[in-house]
Every structure is written in structure tokens, then in C-alpha cells.
Amino acid sequence: MHILGIDSSCDDTSASVVDESYTIISNIVSSQTEIHKKYGGIVPELASRKHIEMIWPVVDEALSKACLKLDDITALSVCYGPGLIGSLLIGCGFAKAIAYAKGIPLIAVNHLEGHIFSAFLDNNKPEFPFLALIASGGHTSLYVVEGFGMYSELGRTRDDAAGEAYDKVAKLLGLGYPGGPIIDKLAHEGNARTFDFPRAYLPESFDFSFSGLKNAVRLEVSKHSKDISNRAIIADIAASFQSAVVDVLVRKVEWAIVKKDIKRVVLSGGVSANNGLRKKMSEMAGERGIELFMPSIALCTDNAAMIAAAGLHHFKSGNLASLDLNPKAYLPL
Numbered sequence: 001m002h003i004l005g006i007d008s009s010c011d012d013t014s015a016s017v018v019d020e021s022y023t024i025i026s027n028i029v030s031s032q033t034e035i036h037k038k039y040g041g042i043v044p045e046l047a048s049r050k051h052i053e054m055i056w057p058v059v060d061e062a063l064s065k066a067c068l069k070l071d072d073i074t075a076l077s078v079c080y081g082p083g084l085i086g087s088l089l090i091g092c093g094f095a096k097a098i099a100y101a102k103g104i105p106l107i108a109v110n111h112l113e114g115h116i117f118s119a120f121l122d123n124n125k126p127e128f129p130f131l132a133l134i135a136s137g138g139h140t141s142l143y144v145v146e147g148f149g150m151y152s153e154l155g156r157t158r159d160d161a162a163g164e165a166y167d168k169v170a171k172l173l174g175l176g177y178p179g180g181p182i183i184d185k186l187a188h189e190g191n192a193r194t195f196d197f198p199r200a201y202l203p204e205s206f207d208f209s210f211s212g213l214k215n216a217v218r219l220e221v222s223k224h225s226k227d228i229s230n231r232a233i234i235a236d237i238a239a240s241f242q243s244a245v246v247d248v249l250v251r252k253v254e255w256a257i258v259k260k261d262i263k264r265v266v267l268s269g270g271v272s273a274n275n276g277l278r279k280k281m282s283e284m285a286g287e288r289g290i291e292l293f294m295p296s297i298a299l300c301t302d303n304a305a306m307i308a309a310a311g312l313h314h315f316k317s318g319n320l321a322s323l324d325l326n327p328k329a330y331l332p333l
């Protein structure tokens with residue numbers, strides 16, 4: 001069995017072939033960072049246009065790396081939301097056209113479900129139930145996952161997503177886009193204790209909030225406007241900001257472990273590529289005897305292998321989409 005996954009939800013065009021045991025045969029990601037970085041964020045119209053240009057070449061490459069043709073594909077799994085509507089339209093339209101022309105079954109996958117399923121692409125797969133933290137550019141949510149398709153949301157961000165906060169802070173510091181990997185790297189050079197940025201723990205809630213932290217960084221940056229090109233100061237701000245984000249994410253997961261009495265945790269989404277987060281979450285998991293599942297760095301950020309992996313489960317359950325599938329910008333899990 002070969003599932004062809006397609007993801008075009010944001011600014012990456014991706015296609016991947018995954019087999020029936022969740023083994024990745026190929027996983028191609030065409031990044032649009034070069035196009036968007038001069039604007040300091042994603043320009044939706046430019047993203048859609050690039051998806052149109054790249055969708056065939058990326059699918060072609062995924063198939064040829066897997067030594068397969070479209071006729072060898074068992075089912076086509078496409079991300080239909082949430083995301084940028086123009087971007088989603090390209091992937092969905094393409095997948096529907098191929099499914100119709102070749103008579104291949106179509107599967108519709110929620111992008112957030114895809115992120116959770118990235119954990120199943122590793123050799124060591126989580127058993128149910130587990131807690132899943134999705135921390136990405138568009139979402140920061142915590143779920144209890146009881147089984148395939150059984151997700152209950154414990155909390156979500158009330159304002160900025162963690163990745164969005166990283167990107168906005170990087171812009172304030174003049175560091176470029178996307179901000180997460182740049183701040184992650186710079187944070188190693190800085191002292192995380194230099195600035196005592198706020199941590200919104202929101203007691204009695206599993207919700208998150210990062211806008212106060214972002215504002216605190218903005219105020220600090222304005223105090224240092226004269227020496228903002230001083231790398232040591234920027235590194236200290238980056239390290240102090242990262243430490244505040246990581247503290248909140250780790251503490252919330254720790255509360256959920258205690259409150260829900262669940263001993264397995266899956267990290268997913270672009271921010272779970274963060275070195276500081278991976279380190280602190282691993283320490284907490286070690287202290288509490290928790291099994292922690294962190295996808296490899298390449299599978300934390302957007303990719304089509306995770307969409308194929310989630311699609312594989314839907315296919316096995318007979319949960320197919322029809323050819324009138326429409327993408328949705330807003331699509332809760």
C-alpha cells in the first residue's frame with residue numbers, strides 16, 4: 001500500500017509517499033522562505049502562486065524518489081485545513097483532479113491531526129492515550145488523544161501561537177523570517193536570566209497566552225533602541241524570550257500529566273523543533289518517568305509525510321472524502 005500525501009496549507013509545498021507501516025518512502029518539501037522573508041511574514045497571494053508553480057514538480061519528485069507512478073498509488077491524502085485558504089485550494093484542487101482522472105480514492109486530513117501523526121513516523125510509536133502539544137506558527141493547543149480520531153482539546157492559545165510569537169519577536173529584533181530557528185540558534189549565545197520576561201501560566205486553565213510576553217519584549221527592545229545592533233544584547237533578549245516560552249509550554253504539559261494522569265507526551269508542530277524546548281521537556285519527562293515522543297526536526301515543521309500518515313489511518317477505517325471536498329481556513333480538530 002502506498003499513500004501519497006499532499007500539504008499546501010501555508011508556505012511550503014510538500015508531497016510524500018508513506019507505506020502501510022508508516023515508513024516514509026519519500027518526503028519532498030519545497031520551501032517558500034526566500035520569497036516571504038523580505039516581508040517578514042507570509043504574503044498569502046504570493047504563497048498561492050508559488051504553490052501553483054510547485055505542486056506538480058514536488059509530486060513528481062516524491063513519486064520518482066519512491067520509484068512509483070501515479071497508477072501505483074493506493075490513495076491520495078490531502079490536507080484540507082486549517083490554513084491559508086488560497087494555499088489550501090491549490091493542494092485540494094490538485095488532489096481532486098488527480099483522484100478523478102486516475103480513479104484514486106481521496107482522503108481529507110486536518111493539518112493538526114497531521115502534526116499529531118508525525119509521531120507515528122518514527123520507529124518508536126506512541127500508545128494511547130497520550131497528551132499532544134501542537135505548537136506551530138498558527139496554533140498552540142494541548143490535546144488528550146484517546147485513540148485514532150479521538151481528540152479532546154484541553155486548551156489553546158487565547159492570542160498569539162508560540163511560533164507566531166517567535167516570528168514577531170524576531171522581526172522586532174531585526175533577525176529575519178522565520179524567527180523560530182534564528183532565535184533558537186541565537187539563544188545559545190545569550191544569558192536567559194538577563195531579562196525577566198512574564199510567563200502567562202493562567203492558573204486553573206490549559207490555555208496559553210503569548211501576547212503579553214511579546215509586548216514585554218517590544219518594550220525592552222525600545223529601551224535598547226540605540227544598541228539594538230549589539231549582538232550580545234540581542235542574544236540575551238532572544239535567550240530570555242525563549243526561556244519564557246519554554247517554561248510555559250513545559251509547565252502546561254506537566255500540569256496536564258498530573259491532572260489527567262497520562263504518562264505519554266507527543267510534541268509536534270514547528271516550535272517542537274526548538275532545542276531549548278526539547279531539552280527542558282526531556283528533563284521534565286525524565287524526572288516524572290514520562291515517555292516523550294518528539295518527531296525528528298524535519299517532521300516537526302510542515303511536511304506531507306504527516307498528512308499521508310494520518311491519511312493511512314483514515315483509509316484503513318474506510319473514511320474517504322468525496323470529490324466535492326472544499327478546503328477550510330478554519331477547521332477545529
Ligand code: KG4
Pocket residue numbers: 010135136137138139162163164166167178179180181184269270271272273274275300301302
Ligand atoms: O508547523 P509549522 O511548520 O507551520 C504551521 O503549521 O504553522 O510551524 C512553523 C512555525 C514558525 O512560526 C517557526 O518560526 C516555528 O514554527 N519554528 C520554530 C523552530 N523552527 C520552526 N520555533 C522555535 N524554534 C525552532 N527551532
Ligand code: ZN
Pocket residue numbers: 111115136137269270301302
Ligand atoms: Zn503546521
